[in-house]
Amino acid sequence: MSESDDDADAGSGTGDGDWSLPNDHESVREALIAWYEDGHREFPWRRTDDPYEILVSEVMSQQTQLDRVVEAWEGFLERWPTTAALADADRADVVGFWTDHSLGYNNRAKYLHEAAGQVENEYDGEFPTAPDELQELMGVGPYTANAVASFAFNNGDAVVDTNVKRVAYRAFSIPDDDAAFEAAASELMPDGESRVWNNAIMELGGVACTQTPKCDEVGCPWREWCDAYASGDFTAPDVPTQPSFEGSRRQFRGRVIGTLREYDELELDTLGHRIRVDYAPDGEYGREWLTGLLEDLESDGLVDLETGEDGALVARLRR
Incomplete structure (x- = not known):
């Protein structure tokens, strides 16, 4: 990023009004990277390239x-x-x-x-x-x-995930707009430092600027620039919640694969009774429900379906 970029306001024309980042980009960057390098969560994939x-x-x-x-x-x-x-x-x-x-x-x-x-x-x-x-x-x-x-x-663009959006929205009042978040993240990231920068800003959102912020508790490095810290208003864009795994199609897809790994192939009703206790051939969670699940898995290339000699549908794990 050129020196002239540092001095320019960002955000015009995003569709949600003008916005700007702090003028002293370099201090903002240095504070975040120093905070990250001083002590971040140790995940093994952060120690490899x-x-x-x-x-x-x-x-x-x-x-x-x-x-x-x-x-x-x-x-x-x-x-x-x-x-x-x-x-x-x-x-x-x-x-x-x-x-x-x-x-x-x-x-x-x-x-x-x-x-x-x-x-x-x-x-x-x-x-x-x-x-x-x-x-x-x-x-x-x-x-x-x-x-x-x-x-x-070390060859990427600025990462914009849920954590980064939350940080940008709170710290610099970036509007809740994907184009604005992308522009702000790109403006902030120093050239040639995507590895440390993207790790650092995601870490900030993951441990400091969480849904319930921990600004002082973890020593957030952006407190002196942060609009939310100054105002006490820590609202953030709505984030879709992950649907419950228990009882979900994801859970039963996994059970189907696990069961077929053990038995290789099973007729429809036999498989149904093995993956859920409330399986009833003609019920809500019966043949129609299970067939739909198996057809999805077949489309994903994970199982094969065929009709047995007695006319019953048979599911087989694809090898």
Whole structure:
């Protein structure tokens, strides 16, 4: 970022009115980076610049609390330490690991397996380094691609996640508008420092500027510039809540995969009774419900459905 950028107000034309960041960008940056480097949460993926290891952490973190991800991440990499090892793995084993560790939607495991194959077969075992190129990998969207580019190659743009939006909204009164958040985050991030900066600002939102802020408790480095700290108004944009896992389709998708891993194939009603105690063939959670669930899993390439000799639908884990 040029010196003239530091002196300019940001935010004109976002659609939500003008806004500006503090004039002293450099002090704002230095304060945050110093706070982060002085003592942040120690996650093992923050100690590596291996793009494969970082990709695994990013995919696992999409639906799982970070403290729970650590054990799963370490176990996954112990079993499949490289993209070559993962690409050679049986996909059912990868999906089974995902299910056993309650890591959310099983298709994320499938996509990770396929992405490893792409790296090996299309990129000669070397990860692409730019966010746009990383998006060519299966299941890797803009956010994940940018995170991998930032943390593995120090080559990313400013990350804008829920935590970053909350920080920007409170600290600098950035309007609740995606374009404004993107512009503010880009303006703040120092050139060539996406690795430390994106880690630091997400850490700020994760431990200091939480839904119930802990400004003084954790020594927030932006208190002297923060509008919310000055006014005492810590409202923030509404954040959708994660739907409950208990009783969700995600939970029963996982149970289906886990059961078929054990029995390989089962008729519809037999499978239904094994995955939920209230299964009733003609009930609310019966054949129609289970068939829909299995068809989704078939579309994701995780199971095969066929009609048995007696006319009953049979589900089989795809290998």
